[in-house]
Amino acid sequence: MTNIDALPSWNDGAAKTAILDFVSRVTNEGGQDYVAPEKRIATFDNDGTLWSEQPYYFQVDFALDQIKALAPQHPEWSDKEPFKSVISGDIKAVLSGGLPALVELVIATHSGMTTEEFDVLAREWLASKRHSKTNRLFTEMVFQPMLELLTYLRASGFKTFIVSGGGIEFMRAFAEIAYGVPPEQVIGSSGKLKFEMRADGPVLTKLSEIAVIDDNVEKPTVIQNHIGRRPIASFGNSDGDLQMLQWTTAGNGPSFAMLVHHTDDAREWAYDRTSPIGQLDKALDEASARGWTVADMRKDWRRIFPFD
């Protein structure tokens, strides 16, 4: 590597040093920790790891907007939770329904159209909707230090994948532009699809049946299914990433596991052990016990968003 700082938005400290040291070791041909380029697989969670996730997952905001837009065609929603609360704008009531309510909203708004129609909806929304707190596009609320890390890993011969609980097609609508991660390297939760031959040609329709929720114990299974190799580096921020980090660090060779710790209430948000969104509790304990790297956003990140 050159002397140019590949991670200028990272303050000098243990996290930055650990990243640079790991990459240096696995790319050092002839060194005992050298890893061939084709085995340099790095997996990244998305929500809370590559972009923000507060006050609730950005994809939920998309689903809420779609519910409102579709409400005139669904009179039955006016009496039925969680739709009723969405339509009346009572987001607190919606969130009180927990994950099942959110999943129901996502299913209702992510099925019943073709994959291409959904892609248009997602792209239009991402290009126009702004975050309630920052007034920025959601795709602007990505973490500058993580963008630098993605670029640095790719420049070091890594193939970078997203492995996230977010919807696979929702993320693919922006991951290539926002992160430089092509669709085939984006893995997420997904619904079943159906091939249909229509008069003007074949389409894939999105069904309301869930295929996989890419979180917790499913992250390693989805990694195996899509990638077929164990990552040597993984990056997450919540207990939903714990098994991915366990799987990554259980290989025979060198490995790297990192948690993004949301500690900066001034520039972003501060939350961990008791947060309903992005809870980080068990994984923080395991990071401590096993010496995983923890990036403390307040201390380790000079800049958080590209617009800072």
Add this chain to the structure above:
Amino acid sequence: MTNIDALPSWNDGAAKTAILDFVSRVTNEGGQDYVAPEKRIATFDNDGTLWSEQPYYFQVDFALDQIKALAPQHPEWSDKEPFKSVISGDIKAVLSGGLPALVELVIATHSGMTTEEFDVLAREWLASKRHSKTNRLFTEMVFQPMLELLTYLRASGFKTFIVSGGGIEFMRAFAEIAYGVPPEQVIGSSGKLKFEMRADGPVLTKLSEIAVIDDNVEKPTVIQNHIGRRPIASFGNSDGDLQMLQWTTAGNGPSFAMLVHHTDDAREWAYDRTSPIGQLDKALDEASARGWTVADMRKDWRRIFPFD
């Protein structure tokens, strides 16, 4: 491109010309059919398209051998079809059970172990078992013209994927060495996996529940799930590939669809419309109606196997 013949095992003819013409058009910057490199996705069926599949799928031969090896631990198999016929060596009786019998054998031999244990079994078998007719390793029975095509497409900026009814983990055990296709670009039929934390660390165990049979109408859905872009070129050899070719050719830009037609009983096998393995009937009609390329193995291929 240079004047070097990228496809030396292809005889001059319509198939070779069509391939060269398509690649030339989509890689010609400034031309009206130019396709950006990241969109140059090519998908290949495996059985019958990249390697032989007679007298039955090679993976079935693997399953048969595993059944015999496991039989002492399964006394109940001695009374139960299709296991009974496998153990007594009556392959004809096994095949008479059709696809359901084969699926049962595959499930019985592809579950109940970890992904890493299965990988070892598959690699050991592939490195030792020989084909009953050619006495060659199965990984030698790959098609030289298709190897050249894979290499040529990659040299032309394509990303090459396998999309096959074969088992995803079985194919990954040899695809990187045999075809230059890395595990993350191999898509196939798969069973469900389970993440388990054992005393010495996490494992992924292979369950007996099928996740997807990657054939027919599922090929486009699996392509969407794993790749997230529509291929611009697809290669198959049987009716199980029809929907993949339909999906590929239904995009807005230039596209290419090709069938490998097994017409050479002297050097390989000759079969199509009525074959129980690799039936090619509807797709052959559609290729004719829509002007898809058909590679006639006897006429178009100067050499079939690398050892020829």
